[in-house]
Every structure is written in structure tokens, then in C-alpha cells.
Amino acid sequence: MHIFGLSARQRFFAAAITSVVVLAACGDKSPPHMGDMKVPVSVVTVEPVRADIYIQLPGRVEAIKDAQIRARVNGIVTDINFAQGSEVKAGQLLFVIDPAPYRAAQAQAAAQLKRAQADAQSAKLLAQRYAGLIGAHAISRQDYDNAVSASAQAQASVAAAKAALQSADIDLGYTRVVSPIAGRIGKAMVTEGALASATAATQLATVQQIDRVYVDFTRSTIELAQLRKALASGALAQSPDGSAKVKIMLEDGSLYDHDGKLLFSGISVDPTTGQVNLRAEFSNPDQILLPGMYVRVNLPQGVDEKALMVPKQAVQRTAGGINILMVVKDEKVVAVPVTVGLEIGGKYVIDKGLKAGDVVVVEGFQKIRPGAKVQAMPWKVPGARPAGAPSAGSAGASSPGAAAPAAAAHTESGKDPQSGS
Numbered sequence: 001m002h003i004f005g006l007s008a009r010q011r012f013f014a015a016a017i018t019s020v021v022v023l024a025a026c027g028d029k030s031p032p033h034m035g036d037m038k039v040p041v042s043v044v045t046v047e048p049v050r051a052d053i054y055i056q057l058p059g060r061v062e063a064i065k066d067a068q069i070r071a072r073v074n075g076i077v078t079d080i081n082f083a084q085g086s087e088v089k090a091g092q093l094l095f096v097i098d099p100a101p102y103r104a105a106q107a108q109a110a111a112q113l114k115r116a117q118a119d120a121q122s123a124k125l126l127a128q129r130y131a132g133l134i135g136a137h138a139i140s141r142q143d144y145d146n147a148v149s150a151s152a153q154a155q156a157s158v159a160a161a162k163a164a165l166q167s168a169d170i171d172l173g174y175t176r177v178v179s180p181i182a183g184r185i186g187k188a189m190v191t192e193g194a195l196a197s198a199t200a201a202t203q204l205a206t207v208q209q210i211d212r213v214y215v216d217f218t219r220s221t222i223e224l225a226q227l228r229k230a231l232a233s234g235a236l237a238q239s240p241d242g243s244a245k246v247k248i249m250l251e252d253g254s255l256y257d258h259d260g261k262l263l264f265s266g267i268s269v270d271p272t273t274g275q276v277n278l279r280a281e282f283s284n285p286d287q288i289l290l291p292g293m294y295v296r297v298n299l300p301q302g303v304d305e306k307a308l309m310v311p312k313q314a315v316q317r318t319a320g321g322i323n324i325l326m327v328v329k330d331e332k333v334v335a336v337p338v339t340v341g342l343e344i345g346g347k348y349v350i351d352k353g354l355k356a357g358d359v360v361v362v363e364g365f366q367k368i369r370p371g372a373k374v375q376a377m378p379w380k381v382p383g384a385r386p387a388g389a390p391s392a393g394s395a396g397a398s399s400p401g402a403a404a405p406a407a408a409a410h411t412e413s414g415k416d417p418q419s420g421s
Helices: 008-027 100-135 141-174 221-233
Strands: 039-045 049-070 075-080 093-097 176-178 183-185 203-220 245-249 260-265 275-283 294-307 309-311 323-329 332-337 339-344 347-352 359-363 374-378
Touching (some): 049 245, 049 339, 093 203, 203 221, 203 294, 221 275, 245 275, 309 359, 359 374
Parallel strands (some): 039 374
Antiparallel strands (some): 039 359, 049 203, 049 294, 075 093, 093 176, 183 203, 203 275, 245 294, 323 332, 323 359, 339 347
């Protein structure tokens, strides 16, 4: 029956029934539930790796030699013979203090020595004459004894005059102030015409030898006890070099090119701080390390043969200050609280809360929450070589603590330029 052959009322009911049928048909194709969607995330599977374990401590750079140039005689500074901030040699003339009064004192001491020598010669001859006369009983024994004593006193006066002349020579030499060591000199702390005082020990300049430097740092007794326990339990193995080499990180976060040598570890504890003093020595050919500079010292402790490491960006911090990792289990995200240890080559060592084989989310945190279903995809390390390309087994050699190619795979920064995670 054609619809146009129906009355108006019949056509209305037919249209209504058709609409209901269409809606019912559409209702059979309901949209999928949003909870069934899987959010793509980038993940890594945690596997044990060998890692050198170190502790990072604040340190301060000290010059290996630090000479304060001070006045040793009184007088007016008449000349300055160096360029401020330049390299100077040992024995190089730096300052001249007015030598005129000390030349006069030297001349006077020299004259007194000659007079004493003349008196000594006269007394000696008199004693020799008396020695011949005493045998003939021509003089008394008392006169002979007095002559011998006078000769001895004259010789003592000569010795005193020589010492006075030597002292005058030393004072005159002190008017020419020379550098006691080779190194870099700082600013001149006086100018020509200034009065230098030996009594006040006026400081004229400072010379520092910095081709090699010391780095002083401290370590708590608690950390020493923890290290001993870890080594005793076998959790850590002793480093092959006996923990003798030290690395430092500069203020800009870069690693210093030259390794240092640990010189000593203090044998006593500071009772006020509970710290033990340590010192390391570093080569400083380019003079990058300057006295007074603060650095971070990486002190090797041992080797963890089964360290669990994740990229830095995988570690999330809650408002309560708890570190968590997003772990994928049965295609769902689970927030796992963890204890974060050292940072090695752009990765964190996870001390507690993680086990080998766990799948950890590295990118895609903005779209997920605990309990959400995810589609795990392998994380592509930024800057990684394509498959089949030769890899540099020593990629992590410059990273503190990276000791094996297995650990070198964890040295990237973990930043994704696209996701910004």
C-alpha cells in the first residue's frame, strides 16, 4: 500500500511508527564505553644492571699552595713589579720598600765589625806578649790573666758585630719582596707610597699555586656506618681501585674532565657536626677550578651487581613528598611508592619498591591515572641510534658511576621533546 493513498491521519501514524523503528535500530549500536579505551604510553622493562655506587658530597676547592705576601720590615712602598692576576715565578721581585735606612744600618754594622776586629787584634797581641813575659816573671800572673780575658772578650765582640751585620743584611734584603712560590698572584693590596709595617704584618698580595688543587669535603658517620653494613652484607662489592679515585661535578652541572685522588680520610670525628674530614687532589691544567669554588664530589663506594634503574622522568612526586612509579600490571596502571637512590647517567637507582621485570611508564602521564587501561609501547630513547647501527659501548663512561655497557644504556636524560613529559 503506497503511503500517498492513505488519509492524513493514517500518514501521521505511519511516520511516527517509522521514526520509532529507526530510533530502535540506532539504539542497538550504542557508543563504546570510555573506560574500555586503552591509552598509549611509553614504558621500559626494568632489568638488573651492574652499576658503580657513589655518594655525592659538597666540597670546596683549596689552592695546593697559598702564600700571603707580607711586609717584614717597616717602610714606604716605592715600587710594584708585577701585573696583577699574572703568573709569577718563585723568587720574582714583587715589591720594593724604601731601602735607604736599611743601607745605613748595614753600613753602621759593618763599621762596628771592623772596630771590633781591630780591638780583638790588639788584645790578642797583648796577650801573646804577656805570655812570653810571664815565664820570666816580668809581669804578675794577674796581668797575664787580664790580657787573655780581654782578648777573649774582643773575639766575642767580633762575633756579635758579625751577627749584627748579618741582621742588617737580612733587613736590607727584606726591602726587596719576592714571591716564595710559583703561581698566580692576585691584586696588589697596597700602592706605591703606602706605609708597610712589619709590626702589623701588612699584607701586600697573595700568590696561589693552582695547577693542582685540593678539594676538601666532609662525610657523616651515619653514611660510613651504612657503607660498612652494605659491604659486610654483600649488597655492595668493594671497588677494584679501593675507592681511591674521585670525580667532581662543577657548579653548572657538568662533570670535570680530570679524576682526582683521595689523599686521606680523617681518623677523628668533629664532635660538633658528627662529620669526618676528607681531602682529594685534582690536576688543574686549565685552571678551571679556582680556590673557594664549591663543587659536588662523587666518592665511589662499591659496585651493585643488580641495580634497578629507571629514567629520571619516570619518577613522579606526590604533593605529600612521596616518590612513585606508574607500573603497568594486567594492562592497568598501578601507582607504586618507591625509595629513590643515586642518580647515575640520567637514571635513578631504585632502592625499594621495584623488582626486576616490572614495566614502568616513562611517557604519557598526562592521560592516565591509577587504574586506567593502557597500551604499553617500548620507550624510544631520545638520540638513540637506529636498529643495527653500531653502538658506543662507552657511552656512559663520562657519567659518574657508569662502569659497564649495561649501565651505559641508562645514561640519557630521559626528556621527550614531543610530549614534554
